[in-house]
Amino acid sequence: MKQYLDLCQRIIDEGIWVDNARTQKKCLTVINADLTYDVGMGEFPLVTTRKSFYKSAIAEIIGYIRGYDNAADFRKIGTRTWDANANENPDWLKNPNRKGEDDCGFIYGKIGRNFPKPDGGSIDLLRKIYDDLRSGKDDRGEIYTFYHPGAFHLGCLRPCMYSHHFSLLAGTLYLNSTQRSCDVPLGLNFNMVQVYFLLAIMAQITGNKPGKAFHKIVNAHIYEDQLDLMQNVQLKRQPFPPPKLIINPDIKTLEDLETWVTVDDFTVEGYMHHDPIAYPFSV
Numbered sequence: 001m002k003q004y005l006d007l008c009q010r011i012i013d014e015g016i017w018v019d020n021a022r023t024q025k026k027c028l029t030v031i032n033a034d035l036t037y038d039v040g041m042g043e044f045p046l047v048t049t050r051k052s053f054y055k056s057a058i059a060e061i062i063g064y065i066r067g068y069d070n071a072a073d074f075r076k077i078g079t080r081t082w083d084a085n086a087n088e089n090p091d092w093l094k095n096p097n098r099k100g101e102d103d104c105g106f107i108y109g110k111i112g113r114n115f116p117k118p119d120g121g122s123i124d125l126l127r128k129i130y131d132d133l134r135s136g137k138d139d140r141g142e143i144y145t146f147y148h149p150g151a152f153h154l155g156c157l158r159p160c161m162y163s164h165h166f167s168l169l170a171g172t173l174y175l176n177s178t179q180r181s182c183d184v185p186l187g188l189n190f191n192m193v194q195v196y197f198l199l200a201i202m203a204q205i206t207g208n209k210p211g212k213a214f215h216k217i218v219n220a221h222i223y224e225d226q227l228d229l230m231q232n233v234q235l236k237r238q239p240f241p242p243p244k245l246i247i248n249p250d251i252k253t254l255e256d257l258e259t260w261v262t263v264d265d266f267t268v269e270g271y272m273h274h275d276p277i278a279y280p281f282s283v
């Protein structure tokens with residue numbers, strides 16, 4: 001939590017205003033931030049200076065694990081985070097590749113689980129990583145990536161947190177996640193939960209101990225219409241002690257995650273938080 005608040009304060013102290021053509025808003029921006037979560041020690045990075053809807057963040061990453069490409073599927077598992085990008089983004093609405101209401105196109109897990117090969121066919125990157133890690137193997141290329149510049153025109157948004165690189169060292173699993181662009185008040189609130197979650201759940205289903213997750217952010221920004229709430233409301237509050245994430249121990253395989261698991265298999269204990277803050281969302 002301190003790392004998060006320090007980044008918010010750093011953007012306010014050192015940020016530079018940058019015009020963003022896509023959203024037609026200005027963003028106060030810094031380059032490069034490194035956050036670390038000790039998953040083995042159970043340091044769950046949930047924001048306490050406002051109420052965080054962590055179940056929505058977990059639903060979203062379960063959707064990326066399942067390879068979803070439709071906002072209706074994301075809604076069914078408990079998050080509305082893709083509604084606006086699927087149905088209100090003007091460029092996407094006029095894109096001939098959009099297959100109708102709620103279609104997000106070739107995004108995130110849809111790419112990662114069907115990564116196109118230049119010579120035809122596709123690779124399920126997550127399945128390969130899972131099989132390797134389960135058999136104790138790390139080939140120094142255990143990368144779940146969603147980044148495919150040749151396919152950007154097929155989706156509503158380029159992936160923001162675009163790469164998750166797993167490493168296995170003496171039975172302990174590590175994760176390096178990279179994010180190219182970060183909406184710190186809204187997106188990061190979820191992305192921190194997702195990085196922690198991904199390491200914790202992959203360790204559990206591959207039979208390894210979780211170690212640390214390293215979260216690299218390149219462009220970290222606060223939109224102009226979020227700044228006042230961040231500066232004068234959220235940053236004026238004192239954080240509470242961190243809560244714990246409890247994962248249903250019956251989740252044992254990738255197939256479990258793909259089939260019966262719901263957000264209710266994940267509970268947070270001891271979550272003390274301040275009131276919610278409704279930050280504006282930019283499509």
Ligand SMILES: Nc1nc(=O)c2c([nH]1)NC[C@@H]1CN(c3ccc(C(=O)N[C@@H](CCC(=O)O)C(=O)O)cc3)CN21
Nearest residue numbers: 053056081082085183186187189190277279281282283
């Ligand atoms: N501008 C922007 N920021 C983002 O963080 C973002 C995008 N676009 N587009 C793709 C996804 C969608 N994400 C989202 C979308 C909505 C919320 C949001 O509205 N969060 C609210 C309430 C969540 C709820 O009730 O479930 C929040 O207060 O955190 C968060 C992340 C993250 N990503």
Ligand SMILES: O=c1ccn([C@H]2C[C@H](O)[C@@H](COP(=O)(O)O)O2)c(=O)[nH]1
Nearest residue numbers: 022158160161181182183187188191
């Ligand atoms: O997981 C996510 C997804 C998206 N974001 C934010 C970062 C930016 O504010 C927008 C995406 O806009 P681009 O113009 O494609 O950079 O969404 C996030 O923080 N986390």
